[in-house]
Amino acid sequence: xxxxxxxxxxxxxTSETSFADAAxxxxxxASETVHNMSWFEVxxxxxxxxxxxxxxxxxxxQIGFRVD
Amino acid sequence: xxxxxxxxxxxxxTSETSFADAAxxxxxxASETVHNMSWFEVxxxxxxxxxxxxxxxxxxxQIGFRVD
Amino acid sequence: xxxxxxxxxxxxxTSETSFADAAxxxxxxASETVHNMSWFEVxxxxxxxxxxxxxxxxxxxQIGFRVD
Amino acid sequence: xxxxxxxxxxxxxTSETSFADAAxxxxxxASETVHNMSWFEVxxxxxxxxxxxxxxxxxxxQIGFRVD
Amino acid sequence: xxxxxxxxxxxxxTSETSFADAAxxxxxxASETVHNMSWFEVxxxxxxxxxxxxxxxxxxxQIGFRVD
Amino acid sequence: xxxxxxxxxxxxxTSETSFADAAxxxxxxASETVHNMSWFEVxxxxxxxxxxxxxxxxxxxQIGFRVD
Amino acid sequence: xxxxxxxxxxxxxTSETSFADAAxxxxxxASETVHNMSWFEVxxxxxxxxxxxxxxxxxxxQIGFRVD
Amino acid sequence: xxxxxxxxxxxxxTSETSFADAAxxxxxxASETVHNMSWFEVxxxxxxxxxxxxxxxxxxxQIGFRVD
Amino acid sequence: xxxxxxxxxxxxxTSETSFADAAxxxxxxASETVHNMSWFEVxxxxxxxxxxxxxxxxxxxQIGFRVD
Amino acid sequence: xxxxxxxxxxxxxTSETSFADAAxxxxxxASETVHNMSWFEVxxxxxxxxxxxxxxxxxxxQIGFRVD
Amino acid sequence: xxxxxxxxxxxxxTSETSFADAAxxxxxxASETVHNMSWFEVxxxxxxxxxxxxxxxxxxxQIGFRVD
Amino acid sequence: xxxxxxxxxxxxxTSETSFADAAxxxxxxASETVHNMSWFEVxxxxxxxxxxxxxxxxxxxQIGFRVD
Numbered sequence: 107x108x109x110x111x112x113x114x115x116x117x118x119x120t121s122e123t124s125f126a127d128a129a130x131x132x133x134x135x136a137s138e139t140v141h142n143m144s145w146f147e148v149x150x151x152x153x154x155x156x157x158x159x160x161x162x163x164x165x166x167x168q169i170g171f172r173v174d
Numbered sequence: 175x176x177x178x179x180x181x182x183x184x185x186x187x188t189s190e191t192s193f194a195d196a197a198x199x200x201x202x203x204a205s206e207t208v209h210n211m212s213w214f215e216v217x218x219x220x221x222x223x224x225x226x227x228x229x230x231x232x233x234x235x236q237i238g239f240r241v242d
Numbered sequence: 243x244x245x246x247x248x249x250x251x252x253x254x255x256t257s258e259t260s261f262a263d264a265a266x267x268x269x270x271x272a273s274e275t276v277h278n279m280s281w282f283e284v285x286x287x288x289x290x291x292x293x294x295x296x297x298x299x300x301x302x303x304q305i306g307f308r309v310d
Numbered sequence: 311x312x313x314x315x316x317x318x319x320x321x322x323x324t325s326e327t328s329f330a331d332a333a334x335x336x337x338x339x340a341s342e343t344v345h346n347m348s349w350f351e352v353x354x355x356x357x358x359x360x361x362x363x364x365x366x367x368x369x370x371x372q373i374g375f376r377v378d
Numbered sequence: 379x380x381x382x383x384x385x386x387x388x389x390x391x392t393s394e395t396s397f398a399d400a401a402x403x404x405x406x407x408a409s410e411t412v413h414n415m416s417w418f419e420v421x422x423x424x425x426x427x428x429x430x431x432x433x434x435x436x437x438x439x440q441i442g443f444r445v446d
Numbered sequence: 447x448x449x450x451x452x453x454x455x456x457x458x459x460t461s462e463t464s465f466a467d468a469a470x471x472x473x474x475x476a477s478e479t480v481h482n483m484s485w486f487e488v489x490x491x492x493x494x495x496x497x498x499x500x501x502x503x504x505x506x507x508q509i510g511f512r513v514d
Numbered sequence: 515x516x517x518x519x520x521x522x523x524x525x526x527x528t529s530e531t532s533f534a535d536a537a538x539x540x541x542x543x544a545s546e547t548v549h550n551m552s553w554f555e556v557x558x559x560x561x562x563x564x565x566x567x568x569x570x571x572x573x574x575x576q577i578g579f580r581v582d
Numbered sequence: 583x584x585x586x587x588x589x590x591x592x593x594x595x596t597s598e599t600s601f602a603d604a605a606x607x608x609x610x611x612a613s614e615t616v617h618n619m620s621w622f623e624v625x626x627x628x629x630x631x632x633x634x635x636x637x638x639x640x641x642x643x644q645i646g647f648r649v650d
Numbered sequence: 651x652x653x654x655x656x657x658x659x660x661x662x663x664t665s666e667t668s669f670a671d672a673a674x675x676x677x678x679x680a681s682e683t684v685h686n687m688s689w690f691e692v693x694x695x696x697x698x699x700x701x702x703x704x705x706x707x708x709x710x711x712q713i714g715f716r717v718d
Numbered sequence: 719x720x721x722x723x724x725x726x727x728x729x730x731x732t733s734e735t736s737f738a739d740a741a742x743x744x745x746x747x748a749s750e751t752v753h754n755m756s757w758f759e760v761x762x763x764x765x766x767x768x769x770x771x772x773x774x775x776x777x778x779x780q781i782g783f784r785v786d
Numbered sequence: 787x788x789x790x791x792x793x794x795x796x797x798x799x800t801s802e803t804s805f806a807d808a809a810x811x812x813x814x815x816a817s818e819t820v821h822n823m824s825w826f827e828v829x830x831x832x833x834x835x836x837x838x839x840x841x842x843x844x845x846x847x848q849i850g851f852r853v854d
Numbered sequence: 855x856x857x858x859x860x861x862x863x864x865x866x867x868t869s870e871t872s873f874a875d876a877a878x879x880x881x882x883x884a885s886e887t888v889h890n891m892s893w894f895e896v897x898x899x900x901x902x903x904x905x906x907x908x909x910x911x912x913x914x915x916q917i918g919f920r921v922d
Contacts, residue, residue, distance in 0.1 A: 636758070
């Protein structure tokens with residue numbers, strides 16, 4: 107069957123700088139073990155607060171990649 | 175502990191014919207590496223359009239299987 | 243009071259063939275006891291898997307009918 | 311600015327045959343006036359019942375197309 | 379009738395730089411043909427991945443504008 | 447293809463009197479340019495407050511009409 | 515077992531006047547056959563449009579009543 | 583037609599002890615009049631507070647049973 | 651930092667007359683202690699039934715006001 | 719205006735024992751400063767894991783109380 | 787890049803005793819192969835009914851763990 | 855009772871620069887009166903448009919802090 111099939115995994119990237127950096131962090135980590143990544147979807151944005159300031163940005167992303 | 179535990183994975187099946195075929199495609203691909211599949215849930219239905227016609231049906235399914 | 247009132251009931255139709263057949267199965271069963279059915283809404287699509295293949299399609303439908 | 315921008319419109323296709331045909335009907339109608347259609351998303355599936363049988367399938371689809 | 383009425387349209391802006399730029403891209407494109415834009419709502423954030431890196435940011439925004 | 451196709455547009459009606467009036471306001475404005483309107487769905491109800499009192503009712507409605 | 519148990523049924527009331535009247539219509543119809551009704555929840559508000567005006571208000575309500 | 587069809591009803595069980603007991607209470611009440619119950623889904627968990635303490639646990643469950 | 655910040659609080663207004671009156675009731679009560687209220691959003695509409703008739707309308711509203 | 723108005727606040731109770739205990743913990747803490755509490759709604763259930771075991775149960779509850 | 791990244795997996799734990807035990811069962815099973823588990827979120831609670839009584843509690847949990 | 859309890863409040867931060875700045879603005883304002891803030895969750899992202907350009911970014915955040 108030649109129809110491509112994709113798998114979606116869910117990662118939470120973190121960053122002390124921004125949500126954008128947190129998302130990039132999740133994709134970078136995934137690229138260490140997953141190939142053929144095709145798209146991502148932002149599912150949740152949250153973060154931790156320390157001493158009254160945003161300390162860590164956390165982005166939950168679903169990443170889709172083609173299954174060989 | 176004898177209580178069965180299941181894992182759910184998320185796949186996106188595709189087909190140029192129908193949503194039904196796209197779902198079957200996802201299950202068929204999963205069966206290559208996963209055993210003891212028990213049920214699936216349709217999470218999303220979408221597709222691509224080319225030259226004003228539906229070109230590809232895409233079905234996101236969550237598949238549940240027993241973890242040994 | 244002449245304003246029509248409708249009731250909605252929730253059925254789960256099943257089929258070994260397709261989601262379409264499963265929905266038709268639910269409506270057919272409802273027609274045995276309910277009259278004046280007017281519309282249906284698909285609420286959920288799922289199914290069982292046996293031996294690595296889709297074995298049963300299950301469609302949860304809400305059916306609306308006029309209450310006399 | 312060279313970044314492509316897409317617009318999403320919402321159509322409800324209908325068919326006396328199947329949900330698949332209803333979705334194709336919506337895309338066909340859109341193709342009469344919209345160009346560069348790229349994808350669709352199924353948002354809702356429902357239908358009418360007449361004399362105890364499904365009479366019309368109705369599929370709400372969101373269609374995305376590139377804005378020139 | 380003097381009460382203002384607004385219309386909401388749905389656009390998907392894209393950018394190779396950031397979600398913020400993608401949203402601005404959608405608003406800029408809308409401003410070419412729509413007047414009296416008043417607000418926007420972020421409905422979805424996703425993107426494409428190429429060679430293991432985020433390649434395109436995609437933001438679905440609903441834009442509200444007053445109908446004359 | 448004889449199957450009717452409908453389009454859904456999203457309007458926000460406003461009124462200083464009531465939500466009902468705001469919804470009617472949206473439908474009345476739509477009727478200036480859209481024909482064959484068939485149904486509406488309330489998607490959101492909100493409003494503005496001035497000097498501690500409700501000043502404006504705002505109703506987001508989706509309006510469906512047949513596309514010729 | 516002395517703990518009270520409630521059942522929830524779903525009705526769609528209609529009215530040519532207002533959503534409030536449509537809700538009251540649903541409760542009135544339910545009172546013909548159901549006793550011990552205790553509360554209702556508005557689940558959906560929609561309606562039909564005829565000749566460019568709201569013709570019928572439709573309110574889907576879930577009604578809870580104690581089961582003896 | 584041999585395909586089984588299921589009906590889902592919605593009950594609210596209550597208990598002064600726990601959510602688990604409230605759910606069991608709903609199932610027990612249903613068993614007085616419904617046969618062939620097959621599964622339940624927890625839809626909502628809430629409760630009443632009296633004198634600053636939880637007084638009653640309330641669990642809304644949807645119960646599925648085969649229709650003969 | 652000159653950027654305005656708003657706080658949202660959640661109130662449930664009640665009325666024996668209508669949902670509109672219940673919402674106004676919530677805003678009136680809030681105005682006793684909160685200043686600079688700017689908008690409200692309807693989050694839930696429900697009510698109690700006594701002797702087969704709607705006895706009390708209950709509207710959950712989120713009220714936004716500027717924090718000084 | 720004699721119609722009662724309620725306020726809803728959101729607390730997260732925690733417990734090393736159970737979700738039930740976590741919910742009771744949130745209500746007990748609220749009772750230190752809030753009077754006339756009337757009901758609660760469970761909005762979210764989650765927890766922390768330490769050394770492969772559930773270490774803390776966390777329940778987000780919305781608590782409603784009458785505003786004098 | 788030193789920012790920690792987490793992965794979320796979805797398991798369904800079961801128990802003939804309680805939802806709490808079902809959740810613990812899922813975490814225990816995950817601990818056999820996954821390290822550095824940090825939190826869990828309850829996504830769904832359901833169960834099977836046999837002979838008119840709750841026979842099995844089923845809890846869908848999402849488990850987050852740090853990816854090395 | 856030694857189990858920590860948290861309260862969640864909802865703020866809307868604004869900024870003429872970015873969503874990130876709007877979120878930081880909300881946290882900064884909260885820090886003036888609230889202590890022991892622990893985390894935040896992004897609930898909504900929207901903004902105003904003036905003269906065809908994004909004029910203000912608005913982020914609704916829920917902020918959790920420990921109650922002493």
